[in-house]
């Protein structure tokens with residue numbers, strides 16, 4: 001039930017964003033997202049609301065650590 | 077490069093799996109508390125790849141499965157009061173006392189509408205001013221802020237025919253109840269990614285500090301899950317426990333403060349009833365006084381009825397990780413997804429349903 005999926009913002013009007021992923025289109029509300037999202041951002045969508053912007057830099061960073069075989073360094 | 081696909085990369089996964097195998101010293105029992113993790117672990121095949129000494133337990137991580145019989149009885153009673161019931165589809169088939177569910181109520185004449193968002197329920201109310209619409213508020217911290225935001229909108233727009241029956245539950249107090257339970261043997265907790273998106277890292281710190289429980293916030297791709305398991309195992313090997321955020325691309329350590337503000341504006345914390353776990357202090361959300369006009373339980377005077385428990389269903393023990401679903405005598409005999417006896421078999425994210433579908 002807590003299923004939340006990443007979708008890409010295609011346009012924004014007031015507090016509503018048109019989002020899309022793999023051809024599936026939807027509309028989500030931006031009332032509870034914590035930082036302003038922009039067109040082109042991927043957001044985590046749940047029950048008709050965007051919860052958060054996905055941080056590409058963090059994502060790439062995590063992968064880089066993996067690829068360098070430094071998984072352990074993620075423990076802080 | 078598609079970032080998300082990279083988190084499925086088989087080469088990277090095998091690499092982590094090798095590390096898990098070489099670091100694993102003794103039996104390691106980890107529990108996840110998120111229905112999406114349950115499904116992801118089965119569906120991705122991770123469960124079958126993990127060494128036998130790693131034991132996967134599905135805890136109380138599916139809001140539908142932990143909805144109590146008395147709560148089900150309450151919303152079934154509401155459905156008989158000439159109201160429009162708006163609900164997430166997940167609840168439709170969940171059997172309550174006597175095996176009755178919303179689908180049967182519908183067949184008997186109740187008006188039940190499936191919505192995808194609480195916002196849709198509000199719109200339904202606004203479009204039908206002569207009907208009273210009750211939204212069934214289930215879900216953890218992921219969902220509760222969306223419902224709170226909609227209740228706020230309803231108040232601002234002075235919508236008088238929209239109500240919410242709140243059955244929302246909070247994850248950390250349930251984890252506390254589990255961690256404090258001497259019966260339960262868990263070596264590490266895989267913390268729910270999407271709940272954590274909202275609440276951040278802080279509310280879990282007691283797990284490490286008070287219970288010495290390795291705990292990792294994890295994402296849902298195979299790589300996320302495997303890596304989280306590896307981190308838990310390494311913590312156990314080193315006899316130390318810290319709460320690690322291993323899902324940084326989606327979870328910030330402080331969580332989504334805006335969503336939490338909205339949630340706490342509208343709701344206040346109260347005790348709640350969990351299926352199989354009983355009453356857990358401060359583990360639920362009720363509407364604040366300022367919003368009592370929207371509280372379906374007050375407006376329609378709907379208390380939680382006393383009910384008899386469903387006989388034979390062992391959901392409670394399954395949710396605590398004490399038995400695996402196939403240890404329930406009704407599993408696959410009297411209880412199947414087509415004819416579920418308990419809620420753990422209804423929700424696709426329930427342990428019993430996942431077991432039934434993907435059992436090795």
Ligand code: SF4
Nearest residue numbers: 390391404411418428
């Ligand atoms: S198999 Fe059915 S009856 Fe048994 S615990 Fe699971 S849901 Fe309950």
